[in-house]
Amino acid sequence: MDLEECIKGRRSIRLYKDKDVEWEKVVKILDAGNYAPSSGNIQNWEFILVKDSKNVEKVANSCYNQSFVIEAPLIFIICAEISKIRRLYGEKGEKVYSIQNCAMASQNIMLMAYSLGLGSCFVGAFDEDTLKEDFNIPDNIQVMGIITLGYSNEGDLEVRRQDLEICTFYEKYNNTLRNIKTFPLNNMLKKRLKDIKTRKKSFT
Ligand SMILES: Cc1cc2nc3c(=O)[nH]c(=O)nc-3n(C[C@H](O)[C@H](O)[C@H](O)COP(=O)(O)O)c2cc1C
Incomplete structure (x- = not known):
């Protein structure tokens, strides 16, 4: 797929077919995330893959019950390890670079997913404390976002962008x-x- 088509064709998908994502695709998607640029090449992202329906339900609950999350065949919890970045770049590292790095990785993930025929949605509205407790996420790790993944069951979606x-x-x-x-x-x-x-x- 042409890059421009990929960037412009990707939409946030909130309705999924009841079909698993092939593991070959999952590996490619993770790899794309891991190839993102990062401050000082620190690569401080970590990905928790969630597939078990009980755990998917926990993620959905932590997203203030955004009901579509529970239908996702696969979920990535995007985490940032912050101790190294804090050591190297101080507060700016923790408050800015860490977020930027994970945003870059997340966009790579969503674009690769789309290029492989999959839909995804970035979810930023979640309760971090609940997620940390439910998924054993330690103190030095920040949850940066959630990405739902699966085969789209949406019709045509409108694109709205400013000029x-x-x-x-x-x-x-x-x-x-x-x-x-x-x-x-x-x-x-x-x-x-x-x-x-x-x-x-x-x-x-
Ligand atoms: C930082 C961020 C947080 C977001 N949080 C949510 C969310 O909590 N729930 C949701 O359904 N979509 C969420 N989205 C998806 C946006 O609603 C979506 O990207 C936007 O409406 C543009 O639509 P498009 O992705 O189809 O182009 C988020 C996107 C970003 C980048």
Whole structure:
């Protein structure tokens, strides 16, 4: 699958077929997560795979009963080991880099899943204390997120994204005025926007 198609075609999937994810695919997905960039190449992510229905139920309960979680054939709990990153980078490491690293790994996971024909959803609304207790997660480990995985049973899902022009500034924050010579890119952005709108249907 083409990278652009993968990035734009991925949607959060909250309805799954009753079908297991093949282990060959799971390994590829984990590997993609593990190949993410990280601060100082510290790779401080850890993944807990959850499949047993009783444990899946526990995860769902910790996600404030987001009912779709319980239907997921497979769940990854994305964890961050924080002692090494704290030692190397102090508070910034713990409060920022650690989250950034796991976000990079999570996106890799979801894109690889999509490229292998699977759906996924990142779940950030969870009670960390409950998860830590239920899954024996020690103090030096932070839970960064949950990713549900499985074969999608959703129909077409709408894509809603702001126009690039809204979130792109030139040289200074909030400056939307462009110098055409310095930023011929801006014209290209506009052209891309048109292209994307025209092709949007094929990505949904
Ligand atoms: C940090 C983060 C936390 C999220 N938390 C939840 C969540 O708790 N429950 C949920 O159903 N979706 C959650 N999502 C998924 C978003 O709702 C979804 O990515 C967004 O609506 C855009 O839709 P798309 O992923 O289909 O493009 C989360 C996504 C991110 C990045």
